[in-house]
Amino acid sequence: MSTLSVDLSGQVALVTGAGRGIGKAIARALAQSGAAVAVNDIDAASAGQAARELGDPARAFPADVSDPAAVERMIAAVVHEMGGLHILVNNAGIEYKTPILETPVEEWQETLAVNLSAAFYTCKAAGPIMRDAGGGVIVNIASIAGHNIPLPNRASYVASKAGLVGFTKECAREFAAYNIRVNAVCPGVIETEMTAESRSNPQQVARWLADIPQGRLGQPDDVAGLVLFLCSDGARYLTGQAINVDGGKVML
């Protein structure tokens, strides 16, 4: 539940990977602020369930965002069925934990495709729509790993998120001329399915907590609050940034 008061009525927001976890919390925060939310996920059932929970006018748009043709179809459908596209949140992500020497090429390529290339596909498709409508907001969900902070056995993930931070800045520079702001959000350790296995190890949790000044792991709503702010007019002079939301774990 977000405590920030933002009025997004009249705006259409697309959130990728919003069937669960951080994306679902972001979709909820945007909907509670008045946006009509397009809920994407590769898992059609969870996208449909999340859209039903949000209620009208939210709708599900299941698609694999690593497929450029599917992304083009999805964005055209969002504009056609929801009347526009003003906010895009690239949240869908995957993570493998494999040492480099054991990483299959397919695993590397899949991680880069979902975590990095998908943002290029969605921005390429959404950019002209936002430009022609007079502007928009894009938020890319990266990670503190995007600051080239090595995590054990996650080379493809770290590389994809560092790439996403770089792409965010490049996109912000080019899209500023169209009144489109582009920022990245870099979560620390957040309690979702993605971290469930690691969180089941008490020693791992203790190591994390020792390194987090605020003394707790993050919740999906902690990330959603920052995304909501970035989508608001309060962030109107803010673009090309990669902002950590991690309880103080990383201080740059």
Ligand SMILES: NC(=O)c1ccc[n+]([C@@H]2O[C@H](COP(=O)([O-])OP(=O)(O)OC[C@H]3O[C@@H](n4cnc5c(N)ncnc54)[C@H](O)[C@@H]3O)[C@@H](O)[C@H]2O)c1
């Ligand atoms: N949980 C964390 O600690 C953490 C930390 C830093 C960054 N992040 C990032 O936040 C984002 C959300 O993570 P989460 O923790 O909620 O993960 P999650 O695994 O709980 O949810 C990810 C969602 O993305 C969907 N998805 C996966 N591949 C997809 C595809 N090709 N097309 C469309 N949807 C797809 C999944 O079905 C799932 O619903 C990811 O980009 C992740 O890298 C998470």
